[in-house]
Amino acid sequence: MLTFAQRPEVMELVLSHVLSSRLLVVLGRLLNHSSGQRLKIARVTLSSLRNMASGSTVMHTRIRRDLLAAEVPAVLRRLIRMGSGRGALLGADEDAMDDARALAELLQEERASMSTLDAYIAEVQADALHWSPIHRDARFWMVNAQRIVDDHRRVVRQLATVLIESQRQSAEAIAVACNDLSMLMRETTTGKAALLSIEGLKVSLMSLMTCHEDPTVRAATLTCVQYLITSSVRT
Incomplete structure (x- = not known):
């Protein structure tokens, strides 16, 4: 061993x-x-x-x-x-x-x-996305979304990879990744540009939104696409 x-x-x-x-x-x-x-x-x-x-x-x-x-x-x-x-x-x-x-x-x-941001990054890096409380914590995203986009671009890319390589991911992991990407766009002014720069992400989102068998995935990707199109940042 x-x-x-x-x-x-x-x-x-x-x-x-x-x-x-x-x-x-x-x-x-x-x-x-x-x-x-x-x-x-x-x-x-x-x-x-x-x-x-x-x-x-x-x-x-x-x-x-x-x-x-x-x-x-x-x-x-x-x-x-x-x-x-x-x-x-x-x-x-x-x-x-x-x-x-x-x-x-x-x-x-x-x-x-560990801080809550440390715990979040660890979950993404471990490829172990699940509905832990942090993903639905509004304060976490308000405090950390811009920092993730600015200082942890690898984490953003890993979230996108979950969608681009969705065939090997669970429905839960895909829905969580969509949720998190939506939060990054909702709470920052630069999240949309960061995501649009990732090759294959938009196409993958469109495919998941229309073709995935799980309704929670379709709903989560729809929300993500809406943010990607409108880039409506919370004020």
């Missing part, structure tokens, strides 16, 4: 690969859906996640924030709460329970150090 590598250069390569993929989201879901028959999978997953999250480099911080965005703490709380009772996944495996507790503590400390 490369996550157990002792050489810093090897671990750096591992973390770089993990951060450039959806692996953390996949591992979080794998852990969440594990059952008693998959104890070995849960044990190895917990140990690997703990190893990747333990460290003080920028990459280790990104790992912890991606795990937060993937809602791994909720999974850990469930595992720890169940303990060794009937139906517990980890049973009497003290090593696995120790990994779960240590990882939960690491993530709790990381969350305490």
Whole structure:
């Protein structure tokens, strides 16, 4: 297992690969859906996640924030709460329970150090968009929309990529991305120009608005298209 590598250069390569993929989201879901028959999978997953999250480099911080965005703490709380009772996944495996507790503590400390904008950026970068409360928080957008457009253009592009590459995204992720892009246009004077500069976005929005099977996606893309056309900024 490369996550157990002792050489810093090897671990750096591992973390770089993990951060450039959806692996953390996949591992979080794998852990969440594990059952008693998959104890070995849960044990190895917990140990690997703990190893990747333990460290003080920028990459280790990104790992912890991606795990937060993937809602791994909720999974850990469930595992720890169940303990060794009937139906517990980890049973009497003290090593696995120790990994779960240590990882939960690491993530709790990381969350305490983050602003709401940090948490939002982490969710986008982890490719883990879901209807967390921040997306519907009007004050968050009023305070941070211009900052996102001005200082975090990569985040804007990642939101657009969710729509451009919608075939590999869930309906929820697409709707959330549309919501967020709409907020960036509603609350800023430069959001529309930033989005129009992204090749393929407008065509993707039009296609999703008319062809996607999910009505929530069609409604969300309609709103986004309306902002893109009118660029009506709240005053």
